[in-house]
Amino acid sequence: MPLPKSVLTATVGFVAVVVAVLAAYIWVMMHWSYSEGERAGFMQKLSSKGWICKTWEGELSLVALPGAAPEKFLFTVRDDAVAEKINKLVGQRVALVYEQHKGLPTSCFGETEYFVSDIRLLAEHVSP
Secondary structure (H helix, E strand, O other), rough: OOOOOOHHHHHHHHHHHHHHHHHHHHHHHHOOOOOOEEEEEEEEEEEEEEOOEEEEEEEEEEEOOOOOOOOEEEEEOOOOHHHHHHHHHHOEEEEEEEEEOOOOOOOOOOOOOOOEEEEOHHHHHHOO
16 A cells, blocks of 8 residues: 555655754754864874775874873864875974864764864974
8 A cells, every 4th residue: 555645755754854854953063163273283194095985194293392291183184185185294393273063963074183284394493
């Protein structure tokens, strides 16, 4: 026995509303940042990771004091041009410009909540 037309219409309408709400939520989370800033350290690695959703994932070594154990800053890169700039500076002291996006519903957007938008090479500190 086929479903009544009103039940089918209501089901399709409900699914459309759920998809629209989810799309709006993802759009807001990707375009509104919780925080913005810069981190400085030595660029350690950048790699393209993922089975289905490939994302650029990187690691910056933050060294506060000589002799102290370094802290790692894990980040994601969305833009291939920025990833290319980062790959050229691996092993050097850099500053990363990032935005923090909280509440992303899946790791398809990146493994971390920190998204790097730019990188710049820092001058070496020369002791007198």
